[in-house]
Amino acid sequence: MKSPKPVKSHIIKQNKTMAKLNFGGTEENVVTRDEFPLSKAQEVLKDEVVAVIGYGVQGPGQALNQKDNGINVIVGQRKGTKTWDKAVSDGFVPGETLFEIEEALEKGTVICYLLSDAAQIALWPTVKKHLTPGKALYFSHGFGITFNEQTGIVPPADVDVFLVAPKGSGTSLRRMFLQGRGLNSSYAIFQDATGKAFERVISLGIAVGSGYLFETNFKKEVFSDLTGERGTLMGCIQGIFAAQYDVLRANGHSPSEAFNETVEELTQSLMPLVAENGMDWMYANCSTTAQRGALDWWKKFRDATKPVFEELYKSVATGKESQRSIDLNSQPDYREKLDAELKELRESEIWQAGKTVRSLRPENQVVEA
Ligand SMILES: NC(=O)C1=CN([C@@H]2O[C@H](COP(=O)(O)OP(=O)(O)OC[C@H]3O[C@@H](n4cnc5c(N)ncnc54)[C@H](O)[C@@H]3O)[C@@H](O)[C@H]2O)C=CC1
Ligand SMILES: CC(=O)[C@](C)(O)C(=O)O
Ligand SMILES: [Mg+2]
Ligand SMILES: [Mg+2]
Structure with missing residues (x-):
């Protein structure tokens, strides 16, 4: 399957400083190096x-x-x-x-x-x-x-x-x-x-x-940014990785199998396809068995996590998240404390297994002379 060339057909209007583009039915102003x-x-x-x-x-x-x-x-x-x-x-x-x-x-x-x-x-x-x-x-x-x-x-x-x-x-x-x-x-x-x-x-x-x-405006930028980094971009993704990895391990799967099916395949094989041409295209490049299962299950995951995202957005919009970030990151030893929490993540089994998996990538292998 070929990925299409970028096209300019999404442009509705373009003048010297801006272009108006159609984003899934909503028109928005953008500025590129063209304008x-x-x-x-x-x-x-x-x-x-x-x-x-x-x-x-x-x-x-x-x-x-x-x-x-x-x-x-x-x-x-x-x-x-x-x-x-x-x-x-x-x-x-x-x-x-x-x-x-x-x-x-x-x-x-x-x-x-x-x-x-x-x-x-x-x-x-x-x-x-x-x-x-x-x-x-x-x-x-x-x-x-x-x-x-x-x-x-x-x-x-x-x-x-x-x-x-x-x-x-x-x-x-x-x-x-x-x-x-x-x-x-x-x-x-x-x-x-x-x-x-x-x-x-x-x-x-x-x-x-x-x-x-x-x-955007200042408020929209910070509300969406704090939601995104706590949500799918960083917080949520670690949460669902950990949940799936734990279930696989509890059912007797080896660390390498659990890590590969949870993280490595996603970052190395499937997400690049999503980045290139969207979720449906990634699905279309997987087996019909996988497609059947993914189409059956995604809405269940959406419904299970949506209340958490609603709680998160509220916590951002009421200033609770910003206050917490200010309070904790203003302490003189905030760096040491963050480092200790990162160390805990790094030393957890999933990311230790990941370290070994990454060492097996061809680009990480030492070639003996
Ligand atoms: N990290 C990133 O890639 C992104 C950051 N931002 C935003 O960009 C801004 C900068 O963020 P980062 O680059 O992550 O900052 P950072 O956490 O890396 O800190 C930047 C600098 O602040 C200095 N610094 C810390 N405490 C200081 C103090 N009391 N007095 C003087 N200097 C002090 C540090 O020496 C460091 O050079 C923030 O508003 C952040 O939200 C936005 C998008 C992504
Ligand atoms: C990299 C970025 O855009 C984040 C995740 O919002 C941040 O570092 O604050
Ligand atoms: Mg941010
Ligand atoms: Mg950001």
């Missing part, structure tokens, strides 16, 4: 100094992509930290393109606020001091602004405030950029003080390496 080429982004940003504050996961991806795209980008990071050293080894030069946070805040005309969401609270008074009229405050999440009663982040009225939220890890943002591809991002404008917020935010979105940008 907004990199040369235009470079022109819009030519007099700006983009200060990327924080060099954790998104910081490196966004700063390096902008640098490679010819944008005037500097990094603000605490000296003497591991991430300062990482910025140096990534090619940022102390005193030229790498500064202490306050110095970068002073120099930047666009402030990309890429500290962890909890850390943004502590640094906010410092950031605010440097937000002089006409500057832009850029986020990659709607968190700080939407939950401002919890974060205290209330920007002055005379700066632009917007977001570009890459829909994936900063690691993928960089990898896909280097492959000549782009990661999808959403964008939103919270405050347009200069009248130029739109061209600024889209230019930054293209410059950080987005494939296409879709429109």
